[in-house]
Amino acid sequence: MNCPIDEKIYQELRKVLNETEIFCCEKEYLKLYNLGYALLERVEKGAAYVNEHIEPPSTDEEFFLIMMYGAMLVDAAGLLLKELKIKSPYQKGEQISYCYFADVCENQNLQFNDGTIPTDKEVWEYIRALSFAHPFETSRPQFLEKGEIQYSPAIIANIKPEFLPVDAEPTIGILVYSTAFPEIKVLNIPYMRILGYISSRYQLLALGTERIKQIIAEKKQEWVKQKVEIGANAIDTLKSAISIMENRHEETTLGDLVLLLEVQSTFEENRLQIRAYQSKIESTIPQIVTFVESLDTDGLNNYLEQILQITKPKYGGADYQIQKIFSGLNQHANEREQKWGLKQADAFYKSCGYKWVKIDVSQMGNEEIKLLVRIACEQEAQNKK
Structure with a gap:
């Protein structure tokens, strides 16, 4: 098995x-x-x-590390599906829930009193409990006899080939002491089945990703119905567009255009130039509305960015002057x-x-200075030119 964990699955979820x-902005x-994001950090590792x-x-x-990191992957997918209220396809009674450990159960007599065998999930939890010995006694699996308590003192991570049948899968051996039988048992689990189970449950993250995509699509269906109110002047129209973008939790520089349009000329000498510049901004409103509504x-x-771009003069110190003017003359700057x-x-x-x-x-x-x-x-x- 080459790379059993498809890393593109969690990368798509992050994307x-x-x-x-x-x-991150809506309480819901x-x-x-x-x-x-908590799960993604664990899943990536x-x-x-x-x-x-x-x-x-x-x-x-x-083997302990494989089980630990594997449990992170399995649990991450389970937690995400639970949060999104997605039903896992691996439900008890479904044939798909017996793909990895069914023959192990049959060969090693892991079954319920009615003769049925536990699901892959139940076997996984059993292996996990035995291998980590939580902390020493493990008695939770329901396929044990009533009152039976099992102990696992050791893992045989590398069973020697001479003890295995020809062409046998590499196997992990888990020593088992039990109150139900006098001898020590060795629970043999093919290693690739363990990896296969981890991979299969990890892949359920993709179901969560699809549900999140659906949530986004539903939001976009709501947003596309929102129309910019064309006001009596350009400022009112821009404020309507700003309100829509804020509702979508999108940051824009539309507010900078409003500030430029609100400037009144202090000196008569600048009045025509200011008005001409503001008229150019007003001419961009239809295209802005199109972008917002689409x-x-x-x-x-x-x-x-094109509208607000500044072509800096080509003389020594101009770049520094422009930078300090625009960084210093705003509400976030200190005295x-x-x-x-x-x-x-x-x-x-x-x-x-x-x-x-x-x-x-x-x-x-400040706003008039920056406009000029x-x-x-x-x-x-x-x-x-």
Whole structure:
């Protein structure tokens, strides 16, 4: 068996959980989100370990690790299906539940009083309990005799070939003491059956992934019905689009456009230039609405990046000035950053901006200063063509 644990299964689960912010932002799905990522961390390690140890273990310690990491994979799938209320196909009574250990049960007399044999899941739990000896006594399996208690003092991880039939599968031996019989029994479990069982239950993660995809698809069906309200002005329309994107838990820079449109000119000299720049923004509204209503978040963000892009002047220090202006003149900057941003805005004006606009940092608000810097950069770039 080559790589019994298909790592693409858990990678797809991680990808789907990352596809949208609804799982980490909506209370209804927060438990699923936290559980999913907790499981993924364990599953990633477990999958890597099992795939690196396909050959039968040579020591009992190696077998313990296989069982430990295998249990992580099996339990992870079970927990995810439980959280998503998905019924496992491996239900008792279904033939598919007897694929890995049925002949082991028949050959080694592991059965219920009515002669039926336990399911693969029940045998797995039995093997797990015996191999780890929780902590020493194991009496939970229901196919034991009433009142029977079993003990497992050791694992024979590498049964010598001379003790096995010709062409026999590599086998793990589990020593069993029992109150129901005087002799020591050796429970022989083919190693590849154990790996096969782990792999089969791990693959149930894919059912969880499909259910999560369904949740996302249902959300998108709701979102596509939402329409941007075309307001009396561009600002109202943008605010409607922002509300829709926030409802989808998507981050955009639509708010930056609103701030630019809200700027009023302090000086008459800048009024026409500001109005012309704002008109260009207003002309982008129909395309923005199309992106929002078609659920094209990537297209929207790329379009907004183009709109808000600044072509920096080509003189020494321009890049630094622009960077500090926009990082310092915003609500998240501290007082020191604010003062430095204003100083750099004044330096920009004296170096280049004076040719195109009038900036007085002592009389203007941050948003107007940044808008005028944008206009000056744009005018400078056009003049250089």
